[in-house]
Amino acid sequence: xxxxxxxxxxxxxxxxxxxxxxxxxxxxxxxxxxxxxxxxxxxxxxxxxxxxxxxxxxxxxxxxxxxxxxxxxxxxxxxxxxxxxxxxxxxxxxxxxxxxxxxxxxxxxxxxxxxxxxxxxxxxxxxxxxxxxxxxxxxxxxxxxxxxxxxxxxxxxxxxxxxxxxxxxxxxxxxxxxxxxxxxxxxxxxxxxxxxxxxxxxxxxxxxxxxxxxxxxxxxxxxxxxxxxxxxxxxxxxxxxxxxxxxxxxxxxxxxxxxxxxxxxxxxxxxxxxxxxxxxxxxxxxxxxxxxxxxxxxxxx
Numbered sequence: 001x002x003x004x005x006x007x008x009x010x011x012x013x014x015x016x017x018x019x020x021x022x023x024x025x026x027x028x029x030x031x032x033x034x035x036x037x038x039x040x041x042x043x044x045x046x047x048x049x050x051x052x053x054x055x056x057x058x059x060x061x062x063x064x065x066x067x068x069x070x071x072x073x074x075x076x077x078x079x080x081x082x083x084x085x086x087x088x089x090x091x092x093x094x095x096x097x098x099x100x101x102x103x104x105x106x107x108x109x110x111x112x113x114x115x116x117x118x119x120x121x122x123x124x125x126x127x128x129x130x131x132x133x134x135x136x137x138x139x140x141x142x143x144x145x146x147x148x149x150x151x152x153x154x155x156x157x158x159x160x161x162x163x164x165x166x167x168x169x170x171x172x173x174x175x176x177x178x179x180x181x182x183x184x185x186x187x188x189x190x191x192x193x194x195x196x197x198x199x200x201x202x203x204x205x206x207x208x209x210x211x212x213x214x215x216x217x218x219x220x221x222x223x224x225x226x227x228x229x230x231x232x233x234x235x236x237x238x239x240x241x242x243x244x245x246x247x248x249x250x251x252x253x254x255x256x257x258x259x260x261x262x263x264x265x266x267x268x269x270x271x272x273x274x275x276x277x278x279x280x281x282x283x284x285x286x287x288x289x290x291x292x293x294x295x296x297x298x299x300x301x
Contacts, residue, residue: 039147042159046145046192047123054081057125057188065184071175073131075138077184080126083119087128091140092116094167105204108236118142118164127181129168139168141181148198148221151239152228158195160241161185182215190244196221199240203232217242 049055058066058079068075083091095115103110118124119142129139142165144150148157163185168177189197198221201208212218221241224230232238 036155039155039159042193043145043147046159046194057192058127058184060191061184061187065180065187068129068177068180070180073172073175073177075129075131075177077181078128078130080128081124083126083128087137088116088119090137091119091126091142091165091167094140094169095165098167099202099205102202102205102208106202106236108202127184129177129181138172139166139177139181141166141185143185145192145194148196148224149228151198151200151224151235152230154228157224157227159193160196160198161189161192161194163197163199178211179215186242186244195243195245197242197244200237201240202237209238212240215242 045055046057047055056079058077066077068077080087092115096110096112100110123144123146125143125145127141127143128137130137141163144162144164146160146162147155148160149155150160150162163182166178166181186197197218199212199218201212218240220232221239224239230239
């Protein structure tokens with residue numbers, strides 16, 4: 001198309017050819033700006049209510065998903081945008097005991113201060129799991145709404161739910177609780193119009209790698225090399241992703257930003273998955289399994 005546009009005007013000099021190129025650049029920049037603005041709007045709506053207060057993204061999740069009553073567990077799941085001091089100490093200690101050696105082995109390196117900061121920085125969100133009647137949690141998920149470029153601190157890529165941590169106390173593992181939390185996060189991501197779930201995994205973390213490989217729809221996000229110049233061997237971690245819509249759009253250049261959350265900081269009775277309504281009619285395992293299967297069916301293979 002560019003050749004055709006220049007051929008008819010070549011005899012008149014370079015002006016018209018140059019103008020056509022400038023128009024293309026302007027249109028490209030306008031499209032990039034529009035994509036960024038759309039992403040920021042989606043993130044803002046996921047983070048805040050209309051009144052500007054932090055949004056409880058589980059308020060529209062069916063209540064049966066906010067509990068877990070299987071394999072000898074009787075748990076309740078709650079949402080938090082900030083942990084109490086005791087919850088923060090517990091989450092940090094559990095994460096450190098599980099992950100410090102894996103971080104060091106990957107070459108990424110463990111840093112107490114860096115990890116503590118990640119739990120309290122703006123935009124952080126949590127799911128907490130407690131046995132009914134208990135005060136201390138037994139599991140948690142630490143996540144953020146952002147764009148794929150967060151791992152390289154640039155405003156690029158699709159709106160994403162980043163799962164940074166998911167940990168279960170040892171005596172409550174191998175009971176399906178982690179998988180259930182991931183299902184809840186997928187429901188949240190769909191409702192909040194995220195297009196990707198991204199899960200950074202340390203290269204030497206065989207336990208997490210084996211676990212995520214058992215989950216349907218997750219694989220290394222190979223689009224990040226072209227999008228961000230991301231190299232897992234250089235960074236010390238891989239990013240596993242599950243696309244909730246179509247394949248990634250064509251890569252476009254976008255500006256670097258200090259904080260995706262800063263950019264975004266500017267009632268619904270039914271649950272929706274990919275535009276389809278479903279209403280939970282009973283609190284039993286068959287209902288949960290049917291919705292989990294629907295989530296898997298809607299995933300991009």
